[in-house]
Amino acid sequence: MTQNTNGMGRTVDTPLEPPTDRLDNIHSLMPYYAQVDNISLVVDTKAFAVVSIACKEHSLQKCLNAFLDQSVFELIPELSDYKKELSSIHSNDYCHLILETPICTLVINANAVHCPELNTPLALLHLTVPEPKTDCSFIYLLSRALESAHHGITIADARLPDCPIIYCNQAFSRLTGYSIPEILGKNCRFLQGSDTDQRGTQLLRIAISEAKECKTVLRNYKKNGEMFWNELTISPVFDGHGNITHFVGIQYDITDQMLVEGALKESEKRYRTLFETNVDGIAYYDLSGKCLDANETYCSMLGYSWEEVIDMNSDDITPPYWQKFDQRIRESQLDNILHCQEYEKELIKKNHTIFPVNIRQCLHLNQHGRPIAFWLLVRDISRQKETMEKLEHSRQLLDETGKLAKVGGWEMLDDQTIFFTHEAVKILGTGSEQTDLEEFRQLFIHEQSLLFRKSVEIAYEAGEPLDITLQMVRNDPKQYLRIQGHIKVNEEGKKALVGAIQDITETKVTQDKLLEHESHLKYLAHHDALTGLPNRLLYNDRAAHAIARAEREGHKVAVLLLDLDRFKVINDSLGHDIGDRFLKSIASRASMAIRDSDTFARLGGDEFVVLLEGIDDTQDVINVAQKLQSAISQPIQLESHNLHSSASIGIAMYPDDGERIDELLRCADAAMYRVKAQGKNSFQFYTKEINNRAVELLVLENDMHKAIKDQDFILYYQPQISLKDLSIVGVESLIRWHHPKKGMIPPADFIPLAEESGMIIEIGEWVLMESCRQAKEWLDKGYHFGRIAVNLSAKQFHRSNITQQVKAALESHQLPPEHLELEITESIAIENIDVTIETLKELKSLGIHLSIDDFGTGYSSLSYLKRFSIDKLKIDKSFVDDILIDDGGAAIATSTIALAHQMGLKVIAEGVETSDQCAFLQSHQCDEAQGYHISRPLNSSDTQTFFDQYNKQH
Numbered sequence: 001m002t003q004n005t006n007g008m009g010r011t012v013d014t015p016l017e018p019p020t021d022r023l024d025n026i027h028s029l030m031p032y033y034a035q036v037d038n039i040s041l042v043v044d045t046k047a048f049a050v051v052s053i054a055c056k057e058h059s060l061q062k063c064l065n066a067f068l069d070q071s072v073f074e075l076i077p078e079l080s081d082y083k084k085e086l087s088s089i090h091s092n093d094y095c096h097l098i099l100e101t102p103i104c105t106l107v108i109n110a111n112a113v114h115c116p117e118l119n120t121p122l123a124l125l126h127l128t129v130p131e132p133k134t135d136c137s138f139i140y141l142l143s144r145a146l147e148s149a150h151h152g153i154t155i156a157d158a159r160l161p162d163c164p165i166i167y168c169n170q171a172f173s174r175l176t177g178y179s180i181p182e183i184l185g186k187n188c189r190f191l192q193g194s195d196t197d198q199r200g201t202q203l204l205r206i207a208i209s210e211a212k213e214c215k216t217v218l219r220n221y222k223k224n225g226e227m228f229w230n231e232l233t234i235s236p237v238f239d240g241h242g243n244i245t246h247f248v249g250i251q252y253d254i255t256d257q258m259l260v261e262g263a264l265k266e267s268e269k270r271y272r273t274l275f276e277t278n279v280d281g282i283a284y285y286d287l288s289g290k291c292l293d294a295n296e297t298y299c300s301m302l303g304y305s306w307e308e309v310i311d312m313n314s315d316d317i318t319p320p321y322w323q324k325f326d327q328r329i330r331e332s333q334l335d336n337i338l339h340c341q342e343y344e345k346e347l348i349k350k351n352h353t354i355f356p357v358n359i360r361q362c363l364h365l366n367q368h369g370r371p372i373a374f375w376l377l378v379r380d381i382s383r384q385k386e387t388m389e390k391l392e393h394s395r396q397l398l399d400e401t402g403k404l405a406k407v408g409g410w411e412m413l414d415d416q417t418i419f420f421t422h423e424a425v426k427i428l429g430t431g432s433e434q435t436d437l438e439e440f441r442q443l444f445i446h447e448q449s450l451l452f453r454k455s456v457e458i459a460y461e462a463g464e465p466l467d468i469t470l471q472m473v474r475n476d477p478k479q480y481l482r483i484q485g486h487i488k489v490n491e492e493g494k495k496a497l498v499g500a501i502q503d504i505t506e507t508k509v510t511q512d513k514l515l516e517h518e519s520h521l522k523y524l525a526h527h528d529a530l531t532g533l534p535n536r537l538l539y540n541d542r543a544a545h546a547i548a549r550a551e552r553e554g555h556k557v558a559v560l561l562l563d564l565d566r567f568k569v570i571n572d573s574l575g576h577d578i579g580d581r582f583l584k585s586i587a588s589r590a591s592m593a594i595r596d597s598d599t600f601a602r603l604g605g606d607e608f609v610v611l612l613e614g615i616d617d618t619q620d621v622i623n624v625a626q627k628l629q630s631a632i633s634q635p636i637q638l639e640s641h642n643l644h645s646s647a648s649i650g651i652a653m654y655p656d657d658g659e660r661i662d663e664l665l666r667c668a669d670a671a672m673y674r675v676k677a678q679g680k681n682s683f684q685f686y687t688k689e690i691n692n693r694a695v696e697l698l699v700l701e702n703d704m705h706k707a708i709k710d711q712d713f714i715l716y717y718q719p720q721i722s723l724k725d726l727s728i729v730g731v732e733s734l735i736r737w738h739h740p741k742k743g744m745i746p747p748a749d750f751i752p753l754a755e756e757s758g759m760i761i762e763i764g765e766w767v768l769m770e771s772c773r774q775a776k777e778w779l780d781k782g783y784h785f786g787r788i789a790v791n792l793s794a795k796q797f798h799r800s801n802i803t804q805q806v807k808a809a810l811e812s813h814q815l816p817p818e819h820l821e822l823e824i825t826e827s828i829a830i831e832n833i834d835v836t837i838e839t840l841k842e843l844k845s846l847g848i849h850l851s852i853d854d855f856g857t858g859y860s861s862l863s864y865l866k867r868f869s870i871d872k873l874k875i876d877k878s879f880v881d882d883i884l885i886d887d888g889g890a891a892i893a894t895s896t897i898a899l900a901h902q903m904g905l906k907v908i909a910e911g912v913e914t915s916d917q918c919a920f921l922q923s924h925q926c927d928e929a930q931g932y933h934i935s936r937p938l939n940s941s942d943t944q945t946f947f948d949q950y951n952k953q954h
Contacts, residue, residue: 146169147169147170149169149171150171151171151250151251151252152168152169152171152172152173152175152176152249152250152251152252153167153168153169153171153172153248153249153250153251154167154168154169154172154183154188154248154249154251155167155168155237155246155247155248155249156187156188156246156247156249157245157246158208158211158236158237158244158245158246158247159245162187163187163188163208163247164184164185164186164187165183165184165185165186165187165188166184166185166246167184168180168183168184171251172251175222175228175230175251175253176191176220176222176223177222177223177224177226178222178223182223188232188249189201191218191220191221191230192218192219192220192221193221195219195221198218198219199216200216200217200218200232201218203216204216204218204232204234207234208234208247211236211244212236213233213234213235213236214232214233214234215231215232215233216231216232217229217230217231217232217254217258218230218232228253228255229253229254229255229257229258230251230252230253230254231251231252231254232249232250232251232252233249233250233252234247234248234249234250235247235248235250275295276295276296278295278297279297280297280377280378280379281294281295281297281298281299281301281376281377281378281379281380282294282295282297282298282375282376282377282378283295283298283309283375283376283378284364284373284374284375284376285314285373285374285376286372286373286374287330287334287371287372287373287374288313289313289314289315289326289330290311290312290313290314291309291310291311291312291313291314292310292373293310294306294309294310298378301347301349301357301378301380302317302347302349302350303349303350303351304350308350314326317347317348317349318345318346318347318348319346319347319348319354322345322346325345326345329341329343329361330374333361333363333374334363334371337363337371338363339362339363340360340361340362340363341360341361342358342359342360342361343358343359343361344356344357344358344359344381345357345359347378355380355382356380356381356382356385357378357379357380357381358378358379358381359376359377359378359379360376360377361374361375361376361377362374362375362376362377363375384491406423406427406502406503407423407500407501407502408420408421408422408423408424408425408426408427408428408500408501408502409421409423409424409498409499409500409501410424410483410485410498410499410500410501411496411497411498411499412437412456412485412496412497412498413494413496414460414494414495414496416436416437416438417434417435417436418434418435418436418437418440419433419434420432420433420434420435420501421433424501427481427501427502427503428443428481428501430443437453437456441453442473443472443473444470444471444472444473444481445470445471445472445473448470448471449470451468451470452468452470452483455468456497459485459486459487459497460487460495460497463487465484465485465486466483466484466485466486466497466499467482467483467484467485468482468483468484469481469482469483469504469508470483477505478505478509479503479505480503480504480505480508481501481502481503481504482501482502482504483499483500483501484499484500484502485497485498485499485500486498486499517895521892521895524888524891524892525537525892526538526541528601528602529882529886529887529888529889530580530583530584530602530886530888531583531584531587531602532587533587533591533600533601533602533608534599534600534601534602535601535602535603536601536603536604538601539599539601539603539609539611540661542599542601542611543557543559543599543611543661543664544661546599546611546613547654547659547660547661549613550613550614550654550655551655553614555613555614555615555616556615556616556653556654556655556656557611557612557613557615557653557654557664558610558611558612558615558621558624558651558652558653558654559609559610559611559612559651559652559653559654559664559665559667559668560609560610560612560621560624560625560628560649560650560651560668560683561607561608561609561649561650561651561652561665561668561669561671561672562590562607562608562609562610562628562647562648562649562672563606563607563608563647563648563649563672563676564586564606564608564632564645564646564647565645565646565647565648565680565681566644566645566646567579567582567583567605567606567645568606570582570643570645571606574641576885578638578639578641578643581638582636582638582643582645583602583606585636585638586608586632586636586645587600587602587608589631589632589634590608590610590628590631590632592631593624593627593628593630593631594610594612594624594627594628595612597613597614598610598611598612598613598624599611609665609668610624610628612624615653618653618685621651621653622683625649625651625683626683628647628649629646629647629649629681629682629683632645632646632647633645633646633647633681646680646681647681648672648675648676648680648681648682648683649672649675649682649683649684650667650668650669650670650671650672650673650674650675650683650684650686651668651671651683651684651685651686652664652665652667652668652671652685652686653685653686657686662752667686667690668686670686670690671684671685671686671687671690672684674690700745700749700750700753701753701757703739704737704750704753704754704757704759705759707737707739708759708762708763708766710740712737712738712739712740713735713736713737713738713763713766713767714735714736714737714738714939715733715734715735715736715767715770715771715774715939715940716733716734716735716736716937716938716939717731717732717733717734717774717788717937717938717939717940717943718731718732718734718930718931718934718935718936718937718938719731719785719930719934719935719938719943719946719950720732720786720789720908720928720929720930720934721928721929721930721934722927722928723918723921723922723926723927723928723929724927726954727954728784728785728786728947728950728951729786729787729928730785730786730787730788730789730821730928731785731786731787731788731789731943732788732789732791732823732930733767733770733771733774733788733789733790733791734747734937735747735751735763735767736937737750754793755793755794755795758795760793760795760796761793761795761796761799764792764793764795764796765796765805767790767791768790768805768806768809769809769812769813771788771790771820772788772809772810772812772813772815772820773813774788774940775788775813775815775819775820776813776814776815778944778947779815779816779819781944783944783947785947786819787818787819787820787821787849788819788820788821789821789822789823789851790820790821790822790823791822791823791824791853792822792823792824792828793828794825794828797824797828797839798828798835798839802839802843803839803842803843803846806820806822806843806846806848807846810846810848816847817846817847817848818847818848818849820848820849821848821849821850821851821871821872822843822848822849822850822851823850823851823852823853823874824850824851824852824853825852825853825854826852826853826854826855829852829868833867836868837867837868837869840868840869840870841869843869844869849871849872850868850869850870850871850872851870851871851872851873851874851908852865852868852870852872852873852874853874853876854874854876855873855874855875855876855896865903866903870905871905871906872900872905872906872907872908872927872928873896873900873905873906873907873908874907874908874909874910875892875893875896875897875907875908875909875910875926876910876911877910877911877931878911879892879893879896880893880909880910880911880912880917880921880931881911883917883920883921884914884916884917884920890920893909893921893924893926894924897924897925897926901925906927906928907926907927907928908926908927908928908929908930909921909926909928909929909930909931910929910930910931911930911931912929912930912931912932912933912934913931913932913933914933915933917931917933918933
């Protein structure tokens with residue numbers, strides 16, 4: 001009877017006895033080699049196994065028929081009766097046939113694959129001849145069992161090169177994603193791809209080479225590239241002579257199991273890391289109090305090693321007076337199944353030191369919910385306890401200090417309850433030591449009470465300190481409080497706002513008056529006294545900001561320098577009063593011709609400047625220039641005079657014509673003079689043609705480098721006298737440049753260039769050295785001139801070695817320091833307040849005198865001025881010029897004198913040119929003066945002559 005997966009088979013009516021000798025003949029075929037009709041046969045059935053058929057241009061069917069005809073049927077003719085069944089196998093790539101005959105049962109599996117080594121198709125024929133005759137139903141059952149198995153099963157031929165797979169079940173095909181024809185004929189390692197460097201691979205090679213059983217885990221890859229973990233067991237198969245013929249492989253996909261195990265290991269690793277690196281001590285105790293495990297922090301806290309802590313009882317590290325407390329805690333927790341309890345106690349270190357700890361003790365329950373151990377989270381709170389004790393001491397000290405200083409304390413909890421100290425209650429006048437935030441706010445005027453609440457919210461949310469001045473509701477008299485506070489967090493993490501309350505009414509009133517006075521002085525210093533327009537200082541400040549904004553935003557800035565035509569005629573013919581009123585009218589009209597965002601400033605005399613911001617189109621500048629000319633050209637009626645004027649306007653553009661304020665003004669000035677030269681009453685943009693002056697300045701700068709080397713600079717000296725007794729009190733060193741070709745060049749022409757180029761530092765050092773040398777020479781000759789004053793530039797003053805430089809100059813010429821005075825301008829002093837204060841202190845420590853030059857022209861605050869280590873203020877010449885003709889100039893001068901005297905400083909006025917100015921200054925107690933009224937600057941020889949003549953006269 002035959003059984004065929006393709007439906008073939010027939011029944012033999014008369015069973016035959018199995019011809020044993022014929023079976024032996026079949027066995028004798030193995031190994032067998034034959035060349036039949038261009039078909040290569042390699043046969044080996046001693047182990048009932050494989051026939052390999054190599055064929056060229058032949059189908060699987062032909063290979064099979066050729067083998068049967070040329071081998072099996074010749075040796076066992078009785079099997080030829082079944083040739084029809086065997087020959088009717090379909091010519092496909094795979095077939096499975098079980099043929100039962102009276103002689104034997106044949107199990108045939110045939111597969112068509114490609115053999116790269118032979119470069120030919122390869123048919124693998126599995127011919128199984130049971131010995132002795134076996135029940136076919138069992139064989140069929142065995143075959144179907146292999147195909148039905150859930151795990152992958154492979155059989156590899158150990159006798160062929162590279163142990164190719166000759167059989168695999170459907171489960172293996174599903175596991176790998178490859179079809180059975182794609183698998184057969186390959187070594188199992190094709191599933192590893194390029195991932196061959198695995199420990200399991202090494203174990204497999206050893207097992208195969210030693211013909212042993214092996215079980216290992218490999219990373220394999222499916223046909224789609226997906227990796228899976230494969231638990232592989234291989235077992236060798238031996239023939240009757242003990243020779244290995246095959247390997248049977250059982251494959252298990254354990255990917256899910258490996259993922260679970262990996263996650264579990266990672267979880268255990270994280271737990272252990274957390275356990276070992278925790279900043280708090282962690283310990284694990286059984287119910288009897290025996291330590292089973294502990295982390296490094298816990299061991300270090302106690303001073304023991306881990307080996308010493310393990311098996312130690314909790315009583316061993318607990319003071320006797322805490323042991324009963326410990327026992328009650330454990331019993332209470334066990335009786336009530338309290339999962340966690342937190343408490344404080346004390347522990348004993350190895351060195352017998354007792355220290356406080358905070359313990360969070362949690363029960364460890366088993367799967368039935370029964371306690372089996374305790375977890376302890378232990379924190380050393382020694383520092384916390386010390387801090388609390390210090391805080392309590394500080395509170396007591398603060399109360400005592402507050403009583404003496406009349407400063408009260410307050411604390412607001414997170415529920416907005418506020419507590420006051422006795423002194424705070426006294427300051428507030430409420431009579432209560434406790435209130436809440438809303439009730440406390442009602443003590444202050446409405447707007448400030450809202451501000452106070454907002455400040456409190458910010459302090460709580462952002463942790464920013466609170467410092468606010470509030471006016472109380474009662475207004476007769478006004479009362480001001482300064483309330484300060486900062487956030488404090490207690491041990492439980494709760495916030496509290498703690499601070500001080502101080503009555504600053506007297507200070508606030510004084511400060512307001514001082515600020516009002518300072519504001520008035522600042523206004524006078526930065527606005528033109530006649531027109532109320534911004535003056536040069538304020539213009540420079542606004543121009544600097546305008547240029548910075550233009551640079552950020554990519555716009556342009558226009559500078560229009562405006563000079564009134566024929567104003568000198570009006571002023572000279574009709575008098576200064578009419579001239580001043582005319583200027584005020586012009587200022588008012590011109591101001592209305594520009595935008596509120598632009599600046600219209602008076603630089604002096606009949607010269608004005610307009611600053612236009614946000615310029616994108618030159619036509620906008622032209623429009624403004626035309627509006628200004630139109631406004632100025634309108635007649636102005638003053639008394640009986642119908643006055644007319646016009647304006648010459650020069651225009652410079654940022655950044656086209658320059659990037660600095662002074663550079664833009666120079667360009668606008670050059671353009672304006674071009675308008676003047678061409679007939680006035682027009683406007684002109686700066687162009688490259690108007691550059692002659694700039695070229696001249698460049699040549700001058702180059703000459704200045706040579707002048708330093710050739711020592712073309714000389715010093716002139718302007719005497720200073722006391723307005724009290726008219727004695728000589730000093731001289732001011734003034735540098736001059738004696739150009740070999742151009743003659744004497746005034747400082748105004750080269751000092752700005754020196755500042756800009758940095759040469760002012762080298763020039764300044766020379767002036768300081770030469771001044772000290774000259775002063776020492778005069779002293780040695782017996783002249784009593786007081787002090788020699790030397791001006792310091794900004795760059796020279798802010799150099800880190802200015803103190804050493806001055807000291808070196810004094811020591812080099814052995815000049816007593818009391819005969820040297822250094823002058824710095826107000827703008828230099830406020831450039832960096834903290835550095836200025838420190839530098840002035842260092843210079844003052846040398847014993848020299850210090851003065852602020854050009855006082856009133858900068859932005860200095862009186863609060864900073866009193867911190868400067870100075871001896872004298874110098875009133876700027878611009879204010880001295882106006883003291884007799886302008887109330888603003890006189891006010892600044894007299895205010896400066898009064899302020900300086902209140903601060904213990906002397907005052908010197910520069911630029912005194914008339915006896916009337918001198919008399920005015922004397923009448924207002926100005927201490928000293930210098931100027932052309934006393935003497936013009938003189939060279940050293942003429943200065944000595946002046947000393948001689950002046951001393952004889954006075």
